[in-house]
Amino acid sequence: MLLVLGSANADLVVEVSRRPGAGETVLGGDTAVIPGGKGANTAVAAARLGASVSLLGALGDDGYGSLLRSSLHDSGVDTTLVATSSRPTGIAYITVTPDGENSIVVSPGANSAVTPSDVDAVDWSQVRVLVCSLEVPLETVAHGVRAAAEAGVRPVLNLSPVAQLPEETLAALDPLIVNEHEAAQLAPSFDKLLDLGPKSVVVTLGARGAAVVTPSGVTEVPAPSVEVVDTTGAGDAFAGALSARLAAGDDLTAAAAYAAKVAALSVTKAGAQPSYPSASEVAG
Ligand code: RIB
Secondary structure, X not given: OEEEEOOOEEEEEEEOOOOOXXXXXXXXXXXXXXXXXXXXXXXXXXXXXXXXEEEEEEEEOOHHHHHHHHHHHHOOOEOOOEEEEOOOOEEEEEEEOOOOOXXXXXEOHHHHHOOXXXXXXXXXXXXXXXXXXXXXXXXXXXXHHHHHHHOOOEEEEEOOOOOOOOHHHHHHOOOEEEEHHHHHHHOOOHHHHHHHOXXXXXXXXXXXXXXXXXXXXXXXXXXXXXXXXXXXXXXXXXXXXXXXXXXXXXXXXXHHHHHHHHXXXXXXXXXXXXXXXXXXHHHO
């Protein structure tokens, strides 16, 4: 089983011809309300591909929380570990420009209420891989990675949004997932990323696929060329697909090659969760 530790947000998405500058107003299209959040996206992406997935997170007792619960259920994600918080469901305010690029402001709400004691409720005996992202408190993620490693579970972490990780957390990761901009800030070359401490690193390269960095070297895997509609949630699709394949027993390079294909397909449709392909769509 794959356990996802991360956020669930309602995405309020508006198409704009360009983003406003400070003090400026621009008119956009109609607002779409779409289930999102880096954790829920990762879980839904993996479940659509046929993985057995559980999400550890929190939602508010409100309409957006119901939207998220429905999307998770409809995709087959187990929500036993999704708490109902007295805080509102997280919201992401997203603008999408005609080139398919997005910019996002997140109001974490209930996601801030996911605590280390929630992690202590996990039965690790059924879990093969833990995948985390960083819209829930760093303290909780660090606790989750430690608990997973102690239980012999493989911890994966998508460094999104970017944060400074404790050394102990970094050292347990197999892999740390970063995008190429973060990779460039963290180290002068891909092979030097291992000096940060993780057992392996996967660098996502957008339309060019991904690079897998292990002590044996750097291997690039390609992505199919596609027409970009909306890149929102592509990194989460990558993390979900990669972790699903690792849980199924693939090696890291095979899992990354599959994930690059899944992420490419996800950018051909609008939104995060609604854009994720099934296993048969990936195969076709
Ligand atoms: O990675 C995309 C996600 O980031 C969106 O779904 C939004 O909720 C923000 O968390």
